[in-house]
Amino acid sequence: MWRPKLIGSTDQFGGLQCILVDQKTDAIQASVKEIDYDFVAPKIKAGSIYEITHFHTGRNKPSHKIVPHVAQLFFNARTTFKELPTIQPHIPRHRFYLVDYTQLSTRIDKIDILRDVFGHITAIQPLEQKMVGNERLEDKCEVCIENIRKEDVRISLWGNTAKTFDSQALQQSTSPIFAAFTSLKVKQFQGKIVLNSSVSTLIFINPDIQELAAYKTIFNDSTHAVKMMPSSTAQLMTPQHLEAAKKLSVQELNVLDPETHKDTPILCRAAITRFDTRNGWWYKACPSCFKQLRTAAHRDELLCPKHNNQIPLPWFKVSLVLEDSTDETNAIIIGRPAEQLFKISCNELVVQRGFTDQQQLPDVILQTRGQVKIFQLRFGSMRSDFNRNDLLIQAIFDDTMPLIEPTPQSSDKSLAAHDAENIGAQMVPPITPLLSKQIPSASSTSSADASITEVTPISKKRYRDAVKRALYLSSIKKTKKHFFKSCSNQNRI
Template structure:
């Protein structure tokens, strides 16, 4: 019989010992550059010492284990591989992660005597979010009061859907946006507090945006202990429970505008907040500024050229393998960056969603 092991005591390699863990959340990780191809089924596991660890099931084994997965349940886990945690998009503070293999034993345990917490979140301060922005190092959790909700799902527009929640968070794409909108519509009353998990912070145009990822889950009001605590601070004795400061906004008017008309608005119109959609064709590339570069095969950042090799400063790797990558510098995008973003509060992902790759200058 295998011995019991805590998550904090994991070492690299095949683990034959048994751990008892609670499955907090799981989700599909898909490759957006390959038409949403399924890469893995990812999860977060928690033990009795509140140690959180990231687990992953390769796409070839998803069908084997998926039917056993139930969020919130306690499992007996053994026969898995322990590997070094990916330094990018970290979901826990653990230095290692676990990977299921063909011999992994993962079974629901209904008679566990371990006192395993039912939830655990990784909240960060505003200053910490700014420090982590644009690094892709950590995916964090956030909770706050709903101020307004802007959705394109009900506007009848083609293309990717977006939901913008003014909280400390903005930016959800496609299936995450639809999932949020569905849950928002089904909620008995308009939520005052929303908790989001696995958020990726970005700073664009001097503003902090916290974008949802494939691992993002949404919890309203008192669905979690952390959300309930925040909710009770806002509501107090319940006198304000029925009131709400949030506002659900849909597009009032959609009309086509040329880039010249948008530029004229920026130069001549009275200051005001407007929202617009602009579809444009890339007609030329600024080759004098370099339209391609040698990027790292692992993180895609530009490599530093040495005498006989390339170095990736982002991954801290010497003799890095380089891949030719495009940077897509265009007059159109520069126009949006210089003028419309600042004058019209243009949300950056509205533009980037028009292209095959998400990018920003």
């Protein structure tokens, strides 16, 4: 039994899933919707035998199957479970559909059915946070296993599966450890096969299955502890290492070779001084993979190539300029790191507060200008239009250097000039935006908190010019953007 978490969510679940096994060792998947979870979950527990009535059946899903059965069961609040004593013939506790390591190459990127593997755990890479698809941070750890022929394969555990995997307990054990990993996706990375966990992946340590006896015979003399692999160099900096780590200036950042430093975490102390809204500050994303949805050909629908039609999810993608006393550079912040910086979700801004104009920045984003932070960055893909790599912000840390209150006269100076006069000073305070426009939400159930910031009478011309410089408005032709099509009458958001 498992309760899968929705991808990209920390507190939303997708009901309850179960694998049922009968006396003939046939297995079938049973599903419970989230709305029925509280009714069904208390009635059943893994390992017990039940007579089950009042359920319905349906055809098994066409992709990402857990077991190779044509049908699937569905339980709800009216389903009854009568627990039975142990019966004969004995019903096995587990039913895995194990694939031989040599057959994994034939399953690369095939998603009709997820795969189970069994092996001897040889090494573990500890839990860390990784950027996924330039859009979100995700917990990750890696496990190396080998079969009785000493062939090995690497398994990447993600999200809640990684967080709940007790690597410390396994490291302290000197006995050989065997494990079955279920519901894995077969991928290829840098020419090697890598198995990735799914929301349905479960891990069984030393399960009572037929294969275990053969493995114990082969590895009976193996008393070595599980090896701990070093952490990835691209993981997020921990607070313990942040203070001692070298922070590059923006000038040093601009001359780095992206190919040499593509796997190296980069720290830079700087401030956001401008935003570029020509490509918008949010986009309509797939709620499963966070890729941008595209309009389907000859259809008025938004489509994700991997997950078919989707209800759009507003997702941050903000282009900005970082500056310090040495230089300035362009960077992009996407998804979760943007939520960390702006202290609000994109969905709340767009849907609940009604900031649907993709070229008009809300106050909550504008107010981050001038705040000195330590940015952890990495190089992204090459952009053909500029023949340079994107610079992606992975995380933001508060600057711990002492602050000096800026004077009102410094409000229009560049960071370079300000730092030249005030060594170690905080960046100038952000300029209050001329107008933060709120557009009423497309949904009749959403409310917009209308608030317009008043302009002070001091030097209005200088004020307007500063705002234009900050937002590139002098070179941007405003275009009318529409919110999710037919959002109001279809309740899609």
